[in-house]
Amino acid sequence: MRSNGWSHAREKAAWCVAAGAWLGLVSAWLGNWPAALGPSVALLGLSGAVAAWTRFAPGAQASATQGDVGAGQEAADCLSEAAALWLTHLHTAQTQMREATEELLAGFSDILTQLDQIVASGPQAHEQEASRAAVLVRCESDLNGLMENFAAFVQSREQILGSVQGLAQQSGGLQDMVEEVAKLARQTNLLSINAAIEAARAGDSGRGFAVVAAEVRRLSGESGNTGRRIGQQIDELRTQMGEALDCARSRAEADGQVIDASGATIQSVIHDVEDVVKQLHERATALGAHGESVRHQVEQMMMSFQFQDRVQQIMEQVNRSIEQAVQQVDGALRQGQRLDRARWQQLLQAGYTTEEQRAAHGQSGSRSTPGAGAQAASPAAAQQASELTFF
Amino acid sequence: MSKTILIVDDSSSLRTVVKLALTRAGYEVLEAGDGEEALTRLDGRKIHLIVSDVNMPRMDGITFLTKVKAHPSYKFTPVVMLTTEGQDATKERGRAAGAKAWIVKPFNPPVLLDAVSKLVLA
Numbered sequence: 174m175r176s177n178g179w180s181h182a183r184e185k186a187a188w189c190v191a192a193g194a195w196l197g198l199v200s201a202w203l204g205n206w207p208a209a210l211g212p213s214v215a216l217l218g219l220s221g222a223v224a225a226w227t228r229f230a231p232g233a234q235a236s237a238t239q240g241d242v243g244a245g246q247e248a249a250d251c252l253s254e255a256a257a258l259w260l261t262h263l264h265t266a267q268t269q270m271r272e273a274t275e276e277l278l279a280g281f282s283d284i285l286t287q288l289d290q291i292v293a294s295g296p297q298a299h300e301q302e303a304s305r306a307a308v309l310v311r312c313e314s315d316l317n318g319l320m321e322n323f324a325a326f327v328q329s330r331e332q333i334l335g336s337v338q339g340l341a342q343q344s345g346g347l348q349d350m351v352e353e354v355a356k357l358a359r360q361t362n363l364l365s366i367n368a369a370i371e372a373a374r375a376g377d378s379g380r381g382f383a384v385v386a387a388e389v390r391r392l393s394g395e396s397g398n399t400g401r402r403i404g405q406q407i408d409e410l411r412t413q414m415g416e417a418l419d420c421a422r423s424r425a426e427a428d429g430q431v432i433d434a435s436g437a438t439i440q441s442v443i444h445d446v447e448d449v450v451k452q453l454h455e456r457a458t459a460l461g462a463h464g465e466s467v468r469h470q471v472e473q474m475m476m477s478f479q480f481q482d483r484v485q486q487i488m489e490q491v492n493r494s495i496e497q498a499v500q501q502v503d504g505a506l507r508q509g510q511r512l513d514r515a516r517w518q519q520l521l522q523a524g525y526t527t528e529e530q531r532a533a534h535g536q537s538g539s540r541s542t543p544g545a546g547a548q549a550a551s552p553a554a555a556q557q558a559s560e561l562t563f564f
Numbered sequence: 565m566s567k568t569i570l571i572v573d574d575s576s577s578l579r580t581v582v583k584l585a586l587t588r589a590g591y592e593v594l595e596a597g598d599g600e601e602a603l604t605r606l607d608g609r610k611i612h613l614i615v616s617d618v619n620m621p622r623m624d625g626i627t628f629l630t631k632v633k634a635h636p637s638y639k640f641t642p643v644v645m646l647t648t649e650g651q652d653a654t655k656e657r658g659r660a661a662g663a664k665a666w667i668v669k670p671f672n673p674p675v676l677l678d679a680v681s682k683l684v685l686a
Contacts, residue, residue: 220680271577272578275576476581476585476672479670479671481577481578482648516575558668558670559669559675560656561666561672564658564666
């Protein structure tokens with residue numbers, strides 16, 4: 174390469190001049206030529222400086238050999254190859270992260286929609302709950318009314334029972350009357366017998382009276398028979414009334430027990446239904462509260478997906494930085510030149526959009542332990558997160 | 565009737581979470597992926613507020629903000645910048661271009677809603 178050849182020639186010429194100047198100096202000293210001493214020393218210093226600068230100056234040293242340049246070209250090729258691969262991997266990672274994030278967000282959005290429906294149904298469930306409670310109250314009222322009707326029925330039966338008892342008591346009075354009628358019949362029969370006796374005593378004049386006495390006797394006999402038949406009828410009636418009374422009493426007693434048991438059952442059923450309704454209400458309330466809590470958690474989780482935006486920006490900046498860095502390093506290697514450090518730092522910082530990147534750059538610049546920059550970045554970013562400024 | 569807010573951000577996931585926060589607060593939301601797409605949304609419809617990122621492809625947020633302030637129908641529409649940029653120099657650029665507020669990402673929904681409620685057009 175022309176620049177390298179020129180450097181070699183320059184260096185050789187400088188050493189030749191230095192050698193010549195040195196010989197001149199020795200000759201001057203040996204030949205006692207003080208006049209030649211000054212120029213020789215100056216020439217010696219100048220040539221030495223040129224030789225040294227040629228050997229040790231920046232760029233001149235890096236381009237000292239063609240072997241170094243060849244190695245640089247090979248390194249540049251490897252770097253370009255590696256950079257292409259890195260950029261491809263970064264793009265793959267970015268695409269996968271973006272697609273996965275969008276898919277997760279869509280899924281969470283669906284979950285939120287379903288939770289909204291569940292939580293919204295809570296107030297509707299409360300309205301239905303109130304309606305069910307009103308129905309329960311109405312049912313309880315209707316059943317209690319039914320029980321009152323049963324009780325009234327039992328009461329009316331007892332009234333009938335009382336009337337039958339009264340009739341039975343009155344039939345006892347009838348029996349007394351029957352006995353009086355029988356007594357009257359017996360007395361009338363005795364009277365007729367006495368009348369027949371007196372009629373017989375009266376002879377012929379008592380025949381008419383004897384006929385009357387006989388008729389009276391016959392009538393008393395018939396009334397006695399009629400009285401006995403009435404007595405028998407009354408006995409039968411009293412027996413049947415007694416049987417009916419006993420049956421009614423036992424039925425009334427049994428019905429009363431059934432009604433009491435039904436009332437207790439109804440109250441128990443109402444109580445159980447109220448308990449179930451209360452439990453349903455409590456579970457609906459708990460479910461609504463739980464749904465609200467889960468919905469809040471899902472919302473918080475969705476907010477956490479903001480990380481994808483930051484990571485995307487950082488990775489895009491890294492992509493651009495790699496491309497530019499490779500271009501600079503590639504050029505320096507191929508031309509055998511050193512990199513400009515200031516320009517290199519500008520390249521690394523170009524495109525920063527987050528505090529994490531700036532904080533990491535500051536920490537990394539102090540050549541602290543690897544990762545220290547990332548550790549310093551998190552508090553810096555956290556401090557600024559959600560910072561609101563009104564203008 | 566709900567108020568309409570335009571969200572401008574090149575990150576679809578970020579637009580999703582901002583939209584979630586705003587729709588749950590009762591706002592209607594329009595979306596755009598960058599400044600150029602957002603300008604197409606400014607078609608005469610009523611927009612009560614704009615939330616815009618700064619770093620976007622094709623047209624960044626500051627440029628978009630400048631164009632909004634020059635638009636005859638939308639120059640009074642308040643614009644809130646929602647961005648990862650937190651440096652004072654960048655904020656000053658936003659303020660000078662006409663932004664009404666600046667929120668640094670990641671944002672908390674109450675902070676965003678506070679700014680929106682105070683700035684949204686009546």
